[in-house]
Amino acid sequence: DAGVIQSPRHEVTEMGQEVTLRCKPISGHNSLFWYRQTMMRGLELLIYFNNNVPIDDSGMPEDRFSAKMPNASFSTLKIQPSEPRDSAVYFCASSSPQGRNPNSGANVLTFGAGSRLTVL
Amino acid sequence: RKEVEQDPGPFNVPEGATVAFNCTYSNSASQSFFWYRQDCRKEPKLLMSVYSSGNEDGRFTAQLNRASQYISLLIRDSKLSDSATYLCVVNLGGGYQKVTFGTGTKLQVIP
Numbered sequence A: 001d002a003g004v005i006q007s008p009r010h011e012v013t014e015m016g017q018e019v020t021l022r023c024k025p026i027s028g029h030n031s032l033f034w035y036r037q038t039m040m041r042g043l044e045l046l047i048y049f050n051n052n053v054p055i056d057d058s059g060m061p062e063d064r065f066s067a068k069m070p071n072a073s074f075s076t077l078k079i080q081p082s083e084p085r086d087s088a089v090y091f092c093a094s095s096s097p098q099g100r101n102p103n104s105g106a107n108v109l110t111f112g113a114g115s116r117l118t119v120l
Numbered sequence B: 001r002k003e004v005e006q007d008p009g010p011f012n013v014p015e016g017a018t019v020a021f022n023c024t025y026s027n028s029a030s031q032s033f034f035w036y037r038q039d040c041r042k043e044p045k046l047l048m049s050v051y052s053s054g055n056e057d058g059r060f061t062a063q064l065n066r067a068s069q070y071i072s073l074l075i076r077d078s079k080l081s082d083s084a085t086y087l088c089v090v091n092l093g094g095g096y097q098k099v100t101f102g103t104g105t106k107l108q109v110i111p
Helices: none
Strands: A004-009 A009-015 A019-024 A030-036 A041-050 A055-057 A065-071 A075-077 A088-097 A113-119 B004-006 B012-016 B019-025 B032-038 B046-048 B055-057 B058-066 B070-075 B084-093 B094-101 B105-110
Touching: A004 A088, A009 A019, A009 B046, A019 A088, A019 A113, A030 A075, A030 B055, A041 A075, A041 A088, A055 A065, A075 A088, A075 B046, A113 B012, B004 B084, B004 B094, B012 B019, B019 B105, B032 B058, B032 B070, B070 B084
Parallel strands: A009 A113, B012 B105
Antiparallel strands: A004 A019, A019 A075, A030 A041, A030 A088, A041 A055, A065 A075, A088 A113, B004 B019, B019 B070, B032 B046, B032 B084, B055 B058, B058 B070, B084 B094, B084 B105
C-alpha cells in the first residue's frame, strides 16, 4: 500500500496566486481529512469528507479556501487568492472502518507526508 | 479553554530516564483517545490508542482519567530515537469522525 499521497510536497508562490493541493487517500478508506499545521496553532482540521461528501467544513478559514472530493481516490484543496498567512504545512489524512480501534470504536488516521506551502 | 491542551515543553531528558506527559480535554463526552508521534518535518503517526483501563506497549504506557479529563503517556528507559513531538488526540466517538489534536509536547532525549 502506497499510503496517502500528497502533491506537491513543496510549493512557493506569490501572494494573490491560486494554489491547488492534491491528495490520494488509501484505497478503501472512506473518510478523508484536510489539516493545516503551523507553529502557532498546531494541527487544525479544515474539512473532512465521508464517502466523498463534505461533512464538516467549519474549520475552513474563509471563502478563499475550497475543497472537493470528486471521487473516492482524489481530493483537492484550493486557495484563491493565496496570502502570506496561508503559509503552513497542509496534511491530508484518511481512515476507514477497518482501521477502527476495537476498544474505542474510533478510526485511526493515516497521514500523507504533507504539502509545505510558502506564500511570499 | 482549548478543547485539548498540552504542555508544549520541550522536555529535555537524559537517555534511560522516565518521562511523562499529560493532556487535558474539555469535552466530557469524549470517547476516544490517542497518542500520535510527529518527527521533525514529518507527518503525525499513531503511537498508541488509550484505553479506559490503561494500556502498555513496550516502554510506553497510556492512561485515561475520565474524572479529571486527562490522558497521560509514560515513556520508560528513554532512547535517543524517542525524540519527537507527542500529540494528544481526542474525539467524540460514536461514529463521529472529527478528531481534535493538541498542539503537542516536544521531547528531546539527550545522550
